[in-house]
Amino acid sequence: MIRTGYLRWEIDVDDVRCPTDPYAREVVFLARPTHRVVRVRTTNHADAAARFVRGEAAYDSVLKTFDAKRGEVDLTIPDVGPRRFRYSESDRLKLLRYWMEKVQREAASFAHEVVATASSFTQLVIASQALRSGYAKLVENEVFRVIEGKSQGQPTSDEPIRIDAADYQQGVPELVAAELVRDVVEPKEFHEFCQFDCLTVRNGDKYYRIPRRPHGLIEVWDATTKAAICRLCVVFQDPGMPPSDEVVMKYLLAKHQPDQLWQTGVRFAPPKGRFEVTPPRRWSTD
Numbered sequence: 329m330i331r332t333g334y335l336r337w338e339i340d341v342d343d344v345r346c347p348t349d350p351y352a353r354e355v356v357f358l359a360r361p362t363h364r365v366v367r368v369r370t371t372n373h374a375d376a377a378a379r380f381v382r383g384e385a386a387y388d389s390v391l392k393t394f395d396a397k398r399g400e401v402d403l404t405i406p407d408v409g410p411r412r413f414r415y416s417e418s419d420r421l422k423l424l425r426y427w428m429e430k431v432q433r434e435a436a437s438f439a440h441e442v443v444a445t446a447s448s449f450t451q452l453v454i455a456s457q458a459l460r461s462g463y464a465k466l467v468e469n470e471v472f473r474v475i476e477g478k479s480q481g482q483p484t485s486d487e488p489i490r491i492d493a494a495d496y497q498q499g500v501p502e503l504v505a506a507e508l509v510r511d512v513v514e515p516k517e518f519h520e521f522c523q524f525d526c527l528t529v530r531n532g533d534k535y536y537r538i539p540r541r542p543h544g545l546i547e548v549w550d551a552t553t554k555a556a557i558c559r560l561c562v563v564f565q566d567p568g569m570p571p572s573d574e575v576v577m578k579y580l581l582a583k584h585q586p587d588q589l590w591q592t593g594v595r596f597a598p599p600k601g602r603f604e605v606t607p608p609r610r611w612s613t614d
């Protein structure tokens with residue numbers, strides 16, 4: 329299971345023989361929603377009433393937005409796929425690198441298709457291009473976890489899941505983002521995130537310590553000498569991105585694309601003090 333905003337997806341990947349070509353096989357990608365129906369309770373009536381009280385609208389607008397179902401809207405989430413691509417068995421046996429590159433391209437393309445479908449439900453996915461790009465990377469990683477047998481899709485539930493749009497406006501995206509951290513990082517790292525409000529990533533000869541706060545500076549330490557190197561400021565385009573989503577994006581960059589982190593980040597003076605295996609108290613929520 330992987331999340332894109334409020335939507336959860338189950339990923340299925342199958343490798344079958346091509347029915348029309350005895351020398352070829354097909355990889356089939358399919359993304360199914362964990363819950364087929366999402367029931368969203370809108371705030372149209374309450375908003376219209378508030379505008380009427382402030383004298384900004386007539387009472388007619390209040391009556392028009394009244395709904396016996398209390399503003400609940402059912403959204404039916406479709407499957408994405410099946411998306412197929414054909415390959416030659418000889419390529420997989422003799423040209424393994426070429427075959428893997430082809431699988432990766434197809435998986436990335438499928439991941440963007442999943443995010444595009446999710447983004448069509450504007451109530452459920454935050455309107456941030458940077459964040460949606462990160463979601464696509466997460467879906468791509470989940471596809472390969474399924475291929476490697478580390479994850480398995482669960483059946484789609486027909487029981488509606490309920491979401492209150494008022495909660496969405498009041499900051500619940502940060503709670504959703506925090507749950508996304510659980511899906512992305514390792515259990516030991518998630519424990520650090522819960523206890524100390526940060527994540528520490530080792531990549532090569534450097535440690536990257538990422539705090540959970542808006543536009544928090546990433547501390548960079550030498551992994552061998554534990555000497556402080558610098559602090560990096562990485563700012564994403566969306567100023568309203570939840571802090572935990574920032575943590576996920578920076579975590580993925582530090583773990584998989586550190587060069588891009590250095591290219592986009594602005595360097596500041598190194599942090600003071602010593603590197604601690606247990607994050608310092610200043611990261612604590614206490």
